Amino acid sequence: xxxxxxxxxxxxxxxxxxxxxxxxxxxxxxxxxxxxxxxxxxxxxxxxxxxxxxxxxxxxxxxxxxxxxxxxxxxxxxxxxxxxxxxxxxxxxxxxxxxxxxxxxxxxxxxxxxxxxxxxxxxxxxxxxxxxxxxxxxxxxxxxxxxxxxxxxxxxxxxxxxxxxxxxxxxxxxxxxxxxxxxxxxxxxxxxxxxxxxxxxxxxxxxxxxxxxxxxxxxxxxxxxxxxxxxxxxxxxxxxxxxxxxxxxxxxxxxxxxxxxxxxxxxxxxxxxxxxxxxxxxxxxxxxxxxxxxxxxxxxxxxxxxxxxxxxxxxxxxxxxxxxxxxxxxxxxxxxxxxxxxxxxxxxxxxxxxxxxxxxxxxxxxxxxxxxxxxxxxx
Amino acid sequence: xxxxxxxxxxxxxxxxxxxxxxxxxxxxxxxxxxxxxxxxxxxxxxxxxxxxxxxxxxxxxxxxxxxxxxxxxxxxxxxxxxxxxxxxxxxxxxxxxxxxxxxxxxxxxxxxxxxxxxxxxxxxxxxxxxxxxxxxxxxxxxxxxxxxxxxxxxxxxxxxxxxxxxxxxxxxxxxxxxxxxxxxxxxxxxxxxxxxxxxxxxxxxxxxxxxxxxxxxxxxxxxxxxxxxxxxxxxxxxxxxxxx
Ligand SMILES: Nc1ncnc2c1ncn2[C@@H]1O[C@H](COP(=O)(O)OP(=O)(O)OP(=O)(O)O)[C@@H](O)[C@H]1O
Ligand SMILES: [Mg+2]
Numbered sequence: 001x002x003x004x005x006x007x008x009x010x011x012x013x014x015x016x017x018x019x020x021x022x023x024x025x026x027x028x029x030x031x032x033x034x035x036x037x038x039x040x041x042x043x044x045x046x047x048x049x050x051x052x053x054x055x056x057x058x059x060x061x062x063x064x065x066x067x068x069x070x071x072x073x074x075x076x077x078x079x080x081x082x083x084x085x086x087x088x089x090x091x092x093x094x095x096x097x098x099x100x101x102x103x104x105x106x107x108x109x110x111x112x113x114x115x116x117x118x119x120x121x122x123x124x125x126x127x128x129x130x131x132x133x134x135x136x137x138x139x140x141x142x143x144x145x146x147x148x149x150x151x152x153x154x155x156x157x158x159x160x161x162x163x164x165x166x167x168x169x170x171x172x173x174x175x176x177x178x179x180x181x182x183x184x185x186x187x188x189x190x191x192x193x194x195x196x197x198x199x200x201x202x203x204x205x206x207x208x209x210x211x212x213x214x215x216x217x218x219x220x221x222x223x224x225x226x227x228x229x230x231x232x233x234x235x236x237x238x239x240x241x242x243x244x245x246x247x248x249x250x251x252x253x254x255x256x257x258x259x260x261x262x263x264x265x266x267x268x269x270x271x272x273x274x275x276x277x278x279x280x281x282x283x284x285x286x287x288x289x290x291x292x293x294x295x296x297x298x299x300x301x302x303x304x305x306x307x308x309x310x311x312x313x314x315x316x317x318x319x320x321x322x323x324x325x326x327x328x329x330x331x332x333x334x335x336x337x338x339x340x341x342x343x344x345x346x347x348x349x350x351x352x353x354x355x356x357x358x359x360x361x362x363x364x365x366x367x368x369x370x371x372x373x374x375x376x377x378x379x
Numbered sequence: 380x381x382x383x384x385x386x387x388x389x390x391x392x393x394x395x396x397x398x399x400x401x402x403x404x405x406x407x408x409x410x411x412x413x414x415x416x417x418x419x420x421x422x423x424x425x426x427x428x429x430x431x432x433x434x435x436x437x438x439x440x441x442x443x444x445x446x447x448x449x450x451x452x453x454x455x456x457x458x459x460x461x462x463x464x465x466x467x468x469x470x471x472x473x474x475x476x477x478x479x480x481x482x483x484x485x486x487x488x489x490x491x492x493x494x495x496x497x498x499x500x501x502x503x504x505x506x507x508x509x510x511x512x513x514x515x516x517x518x519x520x521x522x523x524x525x526x527x528x529x530x531x532x533x534x535x536x537x538x539x540x541x542x543x544x545x546x547x548x549x550x551x552x553x554x555x556x557x558x559x560x561x562x563x564x565x566x567x568x569x570x571x572x573x574x575x576x577x578x579x580x581x582x583x584x585x586x587x588x589x590x591x592x593x594x595x596x597x598x599x600x601x602x603x604x605x606x607x608x609x610x611x612x613x614x615x616x617x618x619x620x621x622x623x
Contacts, residue, residue, distance in 0.1 A: 001493075003502060294468065374436040377477075
């Protein structure tokens with residue numbers, strides 16, 4: 001009987017298309033928006049991905065990586081002396097102005113790496129060597145910087161070219177790849193000391209201290225030890241990552257606006273697909289009544305409806321996930337919009353789609369149970 | 380099958396059925412007594428609203444009646460649970476509806492195979508038998524057509540093939556010819572008469588269509604929820620029976 005159920009479903013072409021597109025649209029809306037949301041959340045941790053360190057030490061009030069409260073230079077020494085710390089180095093991070101060849105200004109994220117170790121260096125060089133940032137006025141720019149800082153030049157900015165950061169000349173000695181950040185500004189790497197030259201003078205200039213656990217120490221244990229000994233805040237990389245995401249989750253309207261869209265997708269799925277399936281059942285009630293009169297049990301008819309609902313659901317879900325992936329692939333190629341699809345998202349969407357199917361099937365099953373087979377004798 | 384009273388295929392005693400309650404209650408059957416024998420084609424006739432369809436639904440087991448007894452081939456319908464009832468229907472009863480009730484998204488073979496599928500027969504076997512039945516009703520080679528592409532007479536023949544495919548003992552027909560012209564109607568009735576004559580079978584036909592009365596072995600006339608008269612029709616000649 002199950003092939004009969006499928007034929008009844010597929011034979012009603014227009015209903016079938018509406019049903020599948022309803023689920024497809026709901027799946028697309030839910031997973032795509034969730035993926036953008038996850039991608040955006042990931043972007044907020046861009047600095048953590050671009051400057052890798054096992055332990056990040058900050059001012060006690062800092063709650064996330066994009067917030068800087070300057071530390072004292074002496075704090076580096078205090079952290080170094082904590083038991084459980086193998087080494088600790090300063091890191092400068094700040095938003096600065098770069099002057100383009102055409103005279104306009106663009107904001108950049110300037111990163112100063114401790115020059116002996118270059119801890120926090122970019123994870124991948126595309127051209128040049130990171131070690132060359134030790135040369136006078138040298139910087140390594142990321143690929144985004146090529147796009148952002150090339151205006152007014154005959155050809156895109158590259159190795160050997162110069163531009164100005166806060167009226168000081170910077171010379172490009174390397175190009176690196178970086179992860180996207182929430183601010184959408186390019187990362188420019190130099191040494192810590194040169195960064196202090198590029199940036200306007202203030203009383204305290206130290207943004208973060210990056211530390212490494214000593215042999216036999218976990219990052220967690222080292223972080224706890226640093227906090228206890230210095231009164232500064234020490235995060236493991238992982239904790240800082242989640243603290244940052246949590247901060248954006250709690251302190252911005254981003255989850256709300258995405259949540260509404262995702263909810264909308266859910267509502268559309270339930271309303272359109274549930275409703276359409278229900279009318280599909282109602283339109284077929286005559287036939288279902290005939291089958292019931294001929295001796296088909298409620299159980300058999302219910303299983304047929306469930307098969308129909310889940311067929312529509314899974315096809316629609318597949319198409320929706322396919323479209324989301326396509327969208328994601330196109331986006332990832334350009335690096336925009338943000339997109340990340342952790343497995344929980346399609347899994348969650350699947351659960352929602354299955355819920356919609358069960359809901360739709362239950363509506364139909366209720367009708368079947370109420371159905372008097374004698375109606376088939378009535379005109 | 381249990382004791383089969385005098386070769387009765389259907390044995391109805393004092394059956395009543397009222398639709399609705401209170402002021403709007405409609406007593407459709409008021410103590411019906413009625414029999415159909417094995418090997419006969421029995422017609423139920425009578426004015427509109429007299430309860431023919433209600434009686435037929437009760438005999439078919441698709442409608443619960445209020446009081447009385449109905450035996451179909453010795454099985455008491457009023458004693459069956461809902462599940463037993465639907466199992467009884469799928470094994471023993473073939474249905475031919477006025478509106479055909481063919482499923483338009485299935486082709487003829489698939490429509491005909493449905494009663495076998497409901498009985499758990501495999502698709503391959505069911506479709507093979509369905510093809511054979513379609514050939515018997517003169518629709519050889521039309522099995523893959525949608526009912527929508529068949530004429531009314533052809534659709535009714537598909538419906539008859541469907542009613543017979545699982546070899547039910549009782550075939551129930553409500554106005555089987557009302558949507559057909561005289562010629563098609565006559566062919567259908569001829570077919571049903573052959574079916575009725577097969578051993579251990581019975582065909583019950585509700586109809587208004589006086590063009591087909593002569594195909595009956597017996598006629599039961601209903602009036603206002605009761606059986607008014609029963610007439611033998613011998614060799615196609617009605618004895619003293621002129622309804623309406
Ligand atoms: N489901 C129902 N609910 C309420 N009243 C009903 C229902 N079914 C039938 N009736 C009433 O019961 C009476 C008998 O109806 P039934 O359909 O059995 O008559 P019939 O002899 O088949 O008529 P027709 O020749 O017009 O088909 C009618 O008065 C009808 O209105
Ligand atoms: Mg009727």
